[in-house]
Amino acid sequence: MRAITYATYGDESVLTLDPDHDNPKPGPGELLVRVKAVGVNPVDWQVVEGRLEGHIDLRLPAIPGWDVAGVVEAGGGGVEEFMPGDEVFSYARLPVVQQGTYAEFVVVPEKYLALRPQNGSWAQTGGLPLAGLTALQSLAAVGVGASTGARVGVGEIVLIHAAAGGVGSVAVQIAKAKGARVIGTASPRNHEYVSELGAEPVEYGPGLEARLRELAPDGIDAVADYIGGDAIERSVALVKDPTRMVSVVNPKVTEVGGTFVFTQPDAKGLKELARLVDEKELEVHVQQELPLEKAAEAFQLSKQGRTRGKLVLVPDLR
Numbered sequence: 647m648r649a650i651t652y653a654t655y656g657d658e659s660v661l662t663l664d665p666d667h668d669n670p671k672p673g674p675g676e677l678l679v680r681v682k683a684v685g686v687n688p689v690d691w692q693v694v695e696g697r698l699e700g701h702i703d704l705r706l707p708a709i710p711g712w713d714v715a716g717v718v719e720a721g722g723g724g725v726e727e728f729m730p731g732d733e734v735f736s737y738a739r740l741p742v743v744q745q746g747t748y749a750e751f752v753v754v755p756e757k758y759l760a761l762r763p764q765n766g767s768w769a770q771t772g773g774l775p776l777a778g779l780t781a782l783q784s785l786a787a788v789g790v791g792a793s794t795g796a797r798v799g800v801g802e803i804v805l806i807h808a809a810a811g812g813v814g815s816v817a818v819q820i821a822k823a824k825g826a827r828v829i830g831t832a833s834p835r836n837h838e839y840v841s842e843l844g845a846e847p848v849e850y851g852p853g854l855e856a857r858l859r860e861l862a863p864d865g866i867d868a869v870a871d872y873i874g875g876d877a878i879e880r881s882v883a884l885v886k887d888p889t890r891m892v893s894v895v896n897p898k899v900t901e902v903g904g905t906f907v908f909t910q911p912d913a914k915g916l917k918e919l920a921r922l923v924d925e926k927e928l929e930v931h932v933q934q935e936l937p938l939e940k941a942a943e944a945f946q947l948s949k950q951g952r953t954r955g956k957l958v959l960v961p962d963l964r
Contacts, residue, residue, distance in 0.1 A: 647667050647668075647669050647749055647750040647751050648663065648664065648665050648666075648667065648749065648750050648938060648961065649663075649667035649709050649748065649749035649750065650663060650664075650709060650710060650748035650749065650938060650939075650941045651664050651667065651707050651708065652694055652706070652707065652708060652710065653706055653707040654706065655695060655699075655706075656694065656695065657691075657694075657695060657945075658691065658694075658941075658945035658946055659942070660694065661694070661710075661941050661942045661945070663938070663939045667709075667749065669751050670745055670751060670752065671722075671753070672720060672722035672725075672753045673723075673753075674722050674723040674724045675722060675723075675725060675755055675756050675757070676721070676722045676725070676753050676754065676755055676756065677718050677719075677720070677721045677725060677728055677753070677755075677756055677759065678718070678719045678720045678721070678751060678752075678753055679716040679717065679718055679736075679751065679752050679754055679759075680716050680717045680718075680719050680750065680751055681714055681715075681716045681747060681749060681750055681751060681752055681961050682715050682716045682717065682768040682771075682772065682960070682961070682962070683714075683715045683716070683767075683768040683771060683772025683773070683935075683958050683959070683960050684713055684714055684715075684747045684748055684772050684938075684958065684959040684960075684961075685713030685772050685774065685775065685776060685777065685812075685956055685957075685958055686713075686941075686944045686945070686957040686958065686959060687712070687713065687776050687948075688949075689776070690710050690748075690945070690948075691945040691948060691949060693710060693743065694710055694945075702743050703741065703742045703743060704742075704743045704744065705743070706744075708743065708745075708746060709744070709745055709746035709747070709748055709749050710746045710747075710748050710941070711747035711748040711749075711959075712738055712746065712747060712775075712776055713735075713738070713747060713772055713773065713774075713775045713776050714735065714736050714747040714752055714754065714772065714775070715733075715734070715735040715736075715762055715768055715771035715772035715774075715775075716733075716734065716735075716752070717731065717732070717733055717734070718732040718733075718734055719751070721756075725756050726756070727756055727759075728756060728759060732761060733761065734754075734759045734760065734761055734762055735759070735762040735772070735775055735916060735920075736758045736759045736760070736775055736911070736913075736916065737758065737775035737776050737779050737909070737911045737916070738752060738758055738775075738911070739911055740755075748938065748941055748959060749938075749961075750938075750961045757911075757913055758911045758913060759913060759916075760913050760916035760917045760920060761917075761920065762920065763919075763920040763923035763924050764924055765924050765926065766923055766930065767932070768960070769932045769956075769958040769960060770923075770929070770930040770932055770956075772958050772959075772960075773812065773930045773955070773956030773957075773958045774816075774919055774923070774930050775916060775919075777812040777813045777815075777816050777930075777956065778816050778915070778916070778919040778928075779909050779910075779912055779915045779916070779919070780813045780872075780894055780907070780909045781813050781814075781816040781817035781820055781870075782820065782912075782915050782918065782919065783907050783910065783915065784813075784817070784870050784872075784892045784893075784894050784905075784909075785804075785817055785820055785821060785824075785892070787905040787907055788804075788868040788869070788870065788889075788890040788892045788905070789868065790802075790804055790820075790821050790824055790826060790870075800826075801825070801826075801827055802825075802826050802827065802867040802868065803826070803827050803828075803829060803862050803865075803866045803867050803868075804821045804826040804827070804828050804829070804866070804868045804870065805828075805829050805830075805858065805862075805866045805868070805869045805870070805881060805884070805885075806818055806821065806828060806829070806831070806845065806869075806872070807830075807831045807869070807870065807871045807873045807877040807881075808831065808832070808873035809828075809831060809832050809836075809845050810830070810832040810833070810836035810839055810840055810954050810955075811872060811873075811954075811955075812953065812955060813894065814830065814832075814872045814873075815839075815843055815930075815931060815954075815955055816928065817870055818830055818840070818843045818844060819843055819844065819927065819929070820922065820927075820928065822843075822844040822845070822927075823922060823927040823928070826867075826868075827846075828845040828846065829845060829846045829847075829848055829858065829861055829862065829866070830843070830845035830846070830847055831848055831849070831850040831854070831873070831877075832847050832848075832850070833849070833850070833952075834849055836954060837849075839931075839954055846861060848861065850873075850877075854880055855880060855884065858881075858884055862884070865885065865886040866881070866884050866885045866886065867885070867890060868890040868892075869881045869884075869892070870893075871891070871892065871893035871894070871895065871896060871899065872893075872894060872895065873895065874893070874895035874896050875896075877893070877896070878891060878893055878898065878899045878902065882902050888902045888903040888904055889903045889904065889905075890904075891903070891904030891905070892905045892906075892907055893905075893906055894906070894907050894908070894909070930955065930956060931954060931955030931956065932955055932957075932958050933953055933954050933955050933956060933957060934947070934957055935958050935959075935960050935963055936958070936959055936960070936963070937959070937960060937961070937963040938959050938960070938963075940959075941959060944957050944959060
């Protein structure tokens with residue numbers, strides 16, 4: 647099979663297209679999936695650069711990528727829920743990071759898989775797993791979103807930093823679906839897009855606090871940070887309850903009483919995302935589809951931090 651590999655930490659220049667990589671074989675409780683689309687996430691190039699060393703068990707050489715949407719080809723022993731031909735998607739981060747999804751085939755534990763949404767393209771499905779689960783799990787941590795334990799009230803104000811990005815754009819839609827009033831930070835060029843998602847856009851940068859106080863004079867009920875930097879520090883004086891602050895990029899959120907979330911594989915969450923997509927409460931915006939061999943270009947685009955929605959690799963796009 648064709649696969650993107652790297653043998654050492656580094657920037658996108660260490661990525662190599664292997665045209666004849668060995669096909670993976672499913673073991674007990676695993677499924678072989680023919681890859682139709684792979685979401686590109688900032689964590690993909692962060693792993694390749696070695697930024698998560700000490701936080702994950704990585705073995706080189708490796709194939710990057712954790713998102714996947716595709717078709718089941720075969721199953722190992724003990725597989726019960728899926729069969730060949732099923733269209734599935736997954737956040738396929740394994741305990742040992744080595745066999746990733748930037749390839750034509752990938753082996754995924756059955757417990758990590760869900761049937762893909764019937765609405766939307768393969769590219770939209772491929773861009774959903776990590777961004778979608780990150781949005782679900784982080785919003786649930788502050789009482790917004792998850793189908794169980796959510797305490798958001800209709801009209802509660804949720805501030806989402808980086809509302810136009812891959813995670814933020816999904817989080818806006820989930821929070822809206824749960825009845826929240828959403829304010830989203832974004833650059834001016836993305837304000838129209840953020841408005842279309844259902845949020846009230848506000849420009850990040852100098853004067854942010856004043857602009858937020860004007861929009862929410864009585865304070866903000868919950869904050870979700872998907873950008874990092876000083877977003878948490880600038881939001882803490884505006885939120886009514888600091889325990890309802892969450893970040894997926896800044897562990898220091900815990901110092902003010904908030905929650906730091908590192909997204910976990912979750913088939914139940916994937917099913918919830920599929921439901922939201924099929925009920926037309928959630929749509930993944932794909933900024934660009936690229937062929938597998940342009941993974942390095944996808945990394946470069948992701949690093950610019952200007953992506954609106956998702957970048958997606960499509961192995962069949964040649």
